[in-house]
Amino acid sequence: MKKLLSLLLVVAVLASCAVTVAFADSDAYLGVMLTTNVMSLDTNLATDGESFEVIANCIDGLTQMDADGAAVPAIAESYDVSEDGTVYTFHLRDAKWANGADVTAYDFEFAWKRIAQEAGEYAYLLDSSVGCVKNADAIIYEGADPDTLGVEAVDAKTFVVTLEVPVSFFPSLMYFPTFYPINEEFYNSLEAGTYGTSPETFLSNGAFVLENYTPGTASLSLKRNETYWDADNVKLAGIKYQVIQNSGEALDAFNKGELNMVTVSGNQVAAAENDPKLAENLSVTGAGYMWYLSFSQTENNAQGGMLANKNLRLAISNVIDRYNLVDNYVMDGSLATFTAVPPQFAASSTTGEDFSADQDLFLDVCDYNPEAAAEYYALAKEELGQDEFTFTMIYGSNEGNEIALVAQAIKEDIEAELDGMTINLQPMTKSERLDKMQNDNYDIALTRWGPDYADPMTYLGMWITDNSNNYGFWSNAEYDQLIADCTTGAYVSDYDARWAAMLEAETIVMQEAVIAPLYTKANANLISSDVEGVQFHPVALNRVYKAASIG
Amino acid sequence: MLKYVLKRVGLAALTLLIIVFLLFWLVRIMPGNPFPSERMNDIQIANKRAELGLDNPILVQFWNYITKLLHGDFGNGTSLYYGVPIKTVLNTAVSNSFRIGGISILLGTAVGLLLGITAALNRGKFLDGFCTVFSIIGVCVPSYVFMIFLQYTFSFKIPFFPYFFDDSRFLFSSVMPALSLSLFTMSTIARFTRNEMVEVFDSDYVRLAESKGLYGSKLVRAHVLRNALIPIVTVLAPLVVDLLTGALVVEKIYGINGIGKLMVDAITGEGIDYNYVLALGILYSTLYITVMLLVDLLYGVLDPRIRVAKKRGEAA
Numbered sequence: 014m015k016k017l018l019s020l021l022l023v024v025a026v027l028a029s030c031a032v033t034v035a036f037a038d039s040d041a042y043l044g045v046m047l048t049t050n051v052m053s054l055d056t057n058l059a060t061d062g063e064s065f066e067v068i069a070n071c072i073d074g075l076t077q078m079d080a081d082g083a084a085v086p087a088i089a090e091s092y093d094v095s096e097d098g099t100v101y102t103f104h105l106r107d108a109k110w111a112n113g114a115d116v117t118a119y120d121f122e123f124a125w126k127r128i129a130q131e132a133g134e135y136a137y138l139l140d141s142s143v144g145c146v147k148n149a150d151a152i153i154y155e156g157a158d159p160d161t162l163g164v165e166a167v168d169a170k171t172f173v174v175t176l177e178v179p180v181s182f183f184p185s186l187m188y189f190p191t192f193y194p195i196n197e198e199f200y201n202s203l204e205a206g207t208y209g210t211s212p213e214t215f216l217s218n219g220a221f222v223l224e225n226y227t228p229g230t231a232s233l234s235l236k237r238n239e240t241y242w243d244a245d246n247v248k249l250a251g252i253k254y255q256v257i258q259n260s261g262e263a264l265d266a267f268n269k270g271e272l273n274m275v276t277v278s279g280n281q282v283a284a285a286e287n288d289p290k291l292a293e294n295l296s297v298t299g300a301g302y303m304w305y306l307s308f309s310q311t312e313n314n315a316q317g318g319m320l321a322n323k324n325l326r327l328a329i330s331n332v333i334d335r336y337n338l339v340d341n342y343v344m345d346g347s348l349a350t351f352t353a354v355p356p357q358f359a360a361s362s363t364t365g366e367d368f369s370a371d372q373d374l375f376l377d378v379c380d381y382n383p384e385a386a387a388e389y390y391a392l393a394k395e396e397l398g399q400d401e402f403t404f405t406m407i408y409g410s411n412e413g414n415e416i417a418l419v420a421q422a423i424k425e426d427i428e429a430e431l432d433g434m435t436i437n438l439q440p441m442t443k444s445e446r447l448d449k450m451q452n453d454n455y456d457i458a459l460t461r462w463g464p465d466y467a468d469p470m471t472y473l474g475m476w477i478t479d480n481s482n483n484y485g486f487w488s489n490a491e492y493d494q495l496i497a498d499c500t501t502g503a504y505v506s507d508y509d510a511r512w513a514a515m516l517e518a519e520t521i522v523m524q525e526a527v528i529a530p531l532y533t534k535a536n537a538n539l540i541s542s543d544v545e546g547v548q549f550h551p552v553a554l555n556r557v558y559k560a561a562s563i564g
Numbered sequence: 565m566l567k568y569v570l571k572r573v574g575l576a577a578l579t580l581l582i583i584v585f586l587l588f589w590l591v592r593i594m595p596g597n598p599f600p601s602e603r604m605n606d607i608q609i610a611n612k613r614a615e616l617g618l619d620n621p622i623l624v625q626f627w628n629y630i631t632k633l634l635h636g637d638f639g640n641g642t643s644l645y646y647g648v649p650i651k652t653v654l655n656t657a658v659s660n661s662f663r664i665g666g667i668s669i670l671l672g673t674a675v676g677l678l679l680g681i682t683a684a685l686n687r688g689k690f691l692d693g694f695c696t697v698f699s700i701i702g703v704c705v706p707s708y709v710f711m712i713f714l715q716y717t718f719s720f721k722i723p724f725f726p727y728f729f730d731d732s733r734f735l736f737s738s739v740m741p742a743l744s745l746s747l748f749t750m751s752t753i754a755r756f757t758r759n760e761m762v763e764v765f766d767s768d769y770v771r772l773a774e775s776k777g778l779y780g781s782k783l784v785r786a787h788v789l790r791n792a793l794i795p796i797v798t799v800l801a802p803l804v805v806d807l808l809t810g811a812l813v814v815e816k817i818y819g820i821n822g823i824g825k826l827m828v829d830a831i832t833g834e835g836i837d838y839n840y841v842l843a844l845g846i847l848y849s850t851l852y853i854t855v856m857l858l859v860d861l862l863y864g865v866l867d868p869r870i871r872v873a874k875k876r877g878e879a880a
Contacts, residue, residue, distance in 0.1 A: 050829065052645055060601075132611065134603045154607050206640055206649050225731070228645040228653045229826055231819030232728060255728050256819060269720055271727045411832050441595065442832050444643070448597035462602075481605045 041250035042234065043544065043563050044272035045556075046257050050229060054209030056190045057127060060134045062463075062555055068190045069554045070235055070252065071217040073242075075103050075121070075172070075187040078557055082358075082467060082550045084184040088116055088194070088218070088242075089172070098179030098506060103172040108242040110196050111217045118166030120194035128191055130159040135191040135465070142474050142500060143466065144186055145177045178505045181362065182468045189466065189553050194218070220247045220559045231256040248546070248562035260414070264539070267294075273541040273563060279414055282345050282537045294539045297346030301551035302463030303355035303472075304419070306330075306406075306529040307450065307484045315404055315456040320485075324393035325402070326526035329457075330379050331386035332430040333423055338532055342418040345537040351379045353476075353522040354469045354515075355533040358552040361512055368469045368515070375523040379530065383430045390431050403435040407450075408459035409443035419531070420459050450484040458484065461534070464552045469515045470499065471552075476527055487527045492518055572860060576853045580846075584633075587845040588626050596836040598642045616642060633846070644830050644837040653826070654843060661815070661822035663734070665807040667742040672749030672807075673800065679750070680757025681784070687762060695754055702751025708813035711744040715818065728819040741818050745811050749803045756799050760792035767791075793866055801859040805851050823847065 051067050053059040059068060077087035086092075089103040108116040128136050129152040139149040139162075147163025163175035176183065186192060199216045200208055209215045212223040220243070221235035236251035238244065255272060257263045263275040264284065268291075277285060285291040308326050312318040320326060335349035348356065349372075356369040377385075394400055408420045417440060424436040436457070441449075449455045462482070464471040475482040477493050495518040498504050504511035522528065536555075540547070546560040598618070599609050613619055617628060632639060638650035645653055683695035718740065719725045730737045764770055765788060773787050812824040823844060830840035 053648070060603075132604075132608050134601050136608070137603050137605075154605070207652065210645075210648050210652055227656045227821065228641075228648050229657060229829070230731070230821045231825075232730065257728075258816065262817070265716075265720055266727055269723060269727055442836075444596040444600040444833070444836055447600045447602065448595065451597070465603075482602060 041563070042236075042253040043249050043251070043274070043558065043561060044253050044255065046263055046266070046272050046275040047254050048256070048258060048276060050231070050256055051226070051233060051254070053228075054215055054223070054226070056124065056193050056195070057131045057133050057135075058209075059190065065190045065554060066556055067233070067235070067254070068193065069188075069219070070221045070558060071215070071219045071223060071238075072190070072193045073108070073116075073219040074190070074193045076184050077559075078188050078548070078550060078554060080548050080560075082185075082552065084188055087188070089187070092184070099176045101174045101176070101183060102167075103174070105170045105172060106242060108218055109240045110199070111222050111238055111240055112196075112199065113240070114196055114198070115169065116194060116196075116218045117169040118172035119169065120196050121172050121192075122164050122166040123197040123200070124193060124195040125164050126159040126162050127195065129153055129162050135189075138186060138189065138191050138465065141177060143180075143470070144183065145180050145501070147175045147177055178501050180505075181508055181511070182466060185467050185553075217241075220244075221249075221252065224251065243559075247559060249558060252558060267291075267539045267541075270541075273544050274547065275539050276536045277539060278343075278345050278537065280344070285537070285539060291539060294542060296538050296540060297535050298538060298549035298555075299348075299357045299551035300463075300534040300536045300555065301355070301358050302461050303350055303533045304459065304461045304531045305350075306333075306423070306531065307458045307460050308526075308528070309453060309455055309457070310485045310487050311453050313453055316399075316402065319397060319399070319402060320404070320456065322393050322397055323525055324389040324396065326529070327378060328386045328389035328393055328431055329427055329434075330526045330529035331382045331389065332426050333529060333531065334381040334426055335531055336381070337426075338419055338422055342422055343415045343532060343534075346535040348533045348535065350530045350533045351375055353519050353528060353530055354472045355464075355530070357533065358464045359467050359469045359471075361508075363508055363512075368512075375520070378524050378526065386430055390434075394433075401433045401435075403437065404456040405437045405439050406457040406459060407439045407441060407446050407455050409446045410440035412443050412461070416459065423459070423531075451481070453484075453486065459531075460484070467552045469519070470496075473515055473518050473522070474500070476522055485527060487525070489521060489525070492521050495521075569861065572857055576857050580849055580853055583849045584630070584842070584846055585626060587842055588629065589622060591836070591838050591841045591845075592622065594836060598836055598838055600643060629842075638843040638846075639839040642837050642839055644833050644840050650839055650843050654823075654847075657821055657823045657826045658847070660820055661824065662808055664738050664742050664745065664820065664822070665804075665809070667738055668746035669749065669804055669807050671742060672746035672803075673753055675746070676750040676753025677757055677796075679754035681761065681789070683754065683758040684761035684765065684788075685784075687765075692758075695758065699751035699755045699758075702747045703755070705747070706813075707744045707747055707811055708817055710747050711741060711814045711817055714740045714744055729821075731821075737818075741811075741814050741820060745807055745814060749800075749807065752799060752803065753796060756796050757792060760795055761788050764788045764791045790866065794863065797859055797862055797866065801855050802852070805848075805855050808851060809848050 047063045049061060049063055051064050052061050053064050054068055056068060059065055073087040075087060075089040076084040079085045088105055088108055090106040092101055092103045094101055105116065105118055110116060129139055129149055132153045136153045138144050139146045140153055141150050148157065148161045151157035152159050152162055165173045167173055196216050203214050207214045210228055212226060215223050217223065217238055220238060220241050222238045224234045224236040226233040232253070232255050234251055234253045237247055237249065241247060255266070257266060260278045260281045263277055264281045266272045267275045285295050308320040309315055310318065310321040339347045339349050350356070351372045352369040352375060354369050356367055356372065359368040360366060361368065406420060406424065408416050410417060420438050424438055427434055427436050446458060446460070450458050450460065462472060462475065473496060474480065476487060477483065477496050478488040495514050499511050499514050504514050543564045545562050548557040548560065549555065550557065599612055601609060617625055638654065641648050641650060679695045679698065683692045686692045715727065719727045725740050726733065726737045770787055773783055809823055812828055815822045815825040816828065826840065827844045830837045830844065
């Protein structure tokens with residue numbers, strides 16, 4: 014009996030370890046790490062960079078990004094612009110959906126009207142603050158008939174878009190997934206709510222087709238689309254994505270060769286830098302979004318609206334050591350930022366110059382400068398008639414491992430230099446943070462914004478009166494006028510004048526310290542030496558794989 | 565017996581209804597926002613809320629929810645996998661978690677019983693000590709620590725098992741998570757089996773059976789193990805539910821698309837997804853209640869004394 018039992022014990026333990034199934038490794042696929050789940054493959058519902066990246070791998074829009082982020086033809090072989098800049102006529106090339114149907118202008122018309130009608134997160138790209146497509150506002154915000162949208166499929170190969178006013182960056186908007194086509198017949202053949210939830214319910218016309226995906230999955234794969242119009246230039250056999258939320262695990266997966274491209278943060282960046290083998294695989298790319306402090310200026314918060322005082326905000330902004338934040342806490346190559354519009358994403362199309370290349374422009378009002386801060390602080394105390402201030406700073410504890418450290422460092426900076434000011438830190442989920450900010454129930458918030466399109470207006474548009482992203486409820490008539498002139502008014506047809514006006518607007522934001530810019534996020538990537546041609550962009554689509562190759 | 569079963573089922577259904585209502589109400593007063601949009605304006609958000617009926621009084625909302633639920637409709641995601649019917653997402657997650665959970669329950673119970681019996685039969689000897697130490701370690705070390713250890717050893721140092729969970733090689737990539745999840749069950753069952761059996765061995769009726777000439781496996785099977793099983797079944801029930809409903813951390817570490825991971829995503833994602841939290845809450849509670857009900861009924865099968873006592877109770 015005892016012998017039998019012992020034997021069984023041994024067998025059981027061995028058996029549990031020895032379950033083997035045939036290996037089926039997919040070597041030709043590029044293994045890529047994602048930091049969060051792919052939330053939706055429906056262009057109307059997707060809101061996160063991961064989802065947009067996967068959609069863009071599978072669907073081509075009218076234009077696509079070249080290596081420098083400029084718009085180059087994709088489904089549109091060419092386009093004409095009317096003299097007044099308000100009518101775009103796109104001439105479509107011969108391209109096929111993966112089910113064999115032709116890609117037509119009707120697919121674009123259907124998709125765009127659907128975006129306007131559903132009025133989701135990114136519908137605003139069509140409205141008068143960005144794309145200025147005719148009648149978009151009435152459809153999105155007032156429920157007007159979507160057929161009144163200023164788009165028309167003249168025939169299968171001609172797509173005409175009518176704008177309210179000229180939009181200088183309109184062609185570059187066209188590579189954003191919101192403007193991608195959807196095959197109407199295919200869409201209507203599906204059960205409601207199931208579009209984009211599996212390889213069977215998703216239709217590609219792009220470089221890759223969906224091979225393996227279910228909502229919520231931690232791993233998904235795409236394979237080369239043989240019917241793609243530009244298939245000759247696609248070198249990868251496919252892409253295998255793996256969601257990893259822990260930087261240490263990412264490093265291990267890279268070392269093991271499980272993945273070819275991973276993103277590391279914090280201490281793992283230092284570890285990679287110090288490892289001679291890994292150091293050569295390390296590359297830093299701009300992630301685009303900027304972290305900043307938002308100050309509530311209403312009377313509901315900050316001890317009855319103390320932060321409505323400009324000098325108090327300037328005092329805070331001038332005691333934050335931004336280089337200390339990026340060098341010692343974020344540590345992934347992120348850039349200390351001293352402008353309200355972060356660098357690296359918006360270049361002038363006439364001069365080619367980055368809007369925020371000059372980070373020294375506002376150093377007189379935004380820098381690590383305790384003496385200047387002390388002066389502002391003294392003024393603020395006098396104006397407010399108060400010596401002691403206690404504010405709460407909220408931040409999302411699920412917004413990256415480094416955010417809690419950054420918040421702590423800011424607290425220490427402020428409390429060390431501004432005598433009598435106390436900052437209480439309050440961590441919460443991102444959703445709760447946004448909820449508090451939207452309901453005007455916070456003093457100071459550590460928040461972020463990523464550019465949706467390559468124009469400074471993606472940031473500057475936030476601070477006009479009544480914008481839903483104007484979380485500080487700051488209001489300035491001069492600023493509102495400048496922005497209106499740039500979006501729908503005097504400067505829409507004069508590119509350089511518009512550019513100058515936007516700089517003027519940014520100056521107001523900085524001098525008033527509406528926000529305190531902190532740093533522009535970068536990604537520290539580890540990329541295997543045999544991978545080439547992956548294109549990185551700080552705006553719209555962060556990574557593009559069409560030209561990528563491996564081995 | 566039938567009356568007893570019906571009564572228990574009725575009570576279970578009522579408990580479930582109360583739980584669903586509490587969940588329904590609690591999730592709505594939780595901090596956070598079901599539409600954590602940074603780009604929609606107030607009008608758009610108000611429209612979305614209205615679409616989901618979030619402006620109605622809570623009892624109306626609850627009535628609508630229950631009506632849909634009885635038709636098997638959990639609703640759609642509101643912020644997690646927005647717009648996708650929850651059923652489609654839940655199916656995959658439940659199937660993954662249940663399969664891995666199932667393997668670990670079988671493994672844990674089988675090995676646990678063997679360990680426990682071995683220890684009890686060798687009371688005071690080396691094997692007994694070994695089993696005790698093993699079960700203490702198993703109870704103390706959290707499953708995810710063991711998971712990290714396994715992942716590091718058997719897929720990083722010795723690259724045998726896949727580093728991440730791979731749907732296309734389900735059984736193969738389930739080995740490590742199932743093993744690490746079964747550790748706690750294994751140790752708990754081993755400890756209980758050993759203690760119960762030792763107790764039963766010392767009881768009068770076993771001595772009597774021995775004096776009648778019963779010995780060996782027949783004695784163990786017919787008298788010792790059967791009597792020792794009752795408390796074990798009681799311990800096993802909640803363990804089963806825990807394992808089936810997934811292990812949050814292990815699923816996260818190994819990238820398993822299971823219900824534990826889904827629950828965390830639903831609460832800590834971009835926004836709180838009311839419908840997901842509710843659907844998963846209902847799933848958890850239903851499982852718990854069902855398993856407890858089954859355990860109650862199983863007692864009768866295992867031990868005629870309980871059956872008889874129940875009959876007497878019914879008669880009285």
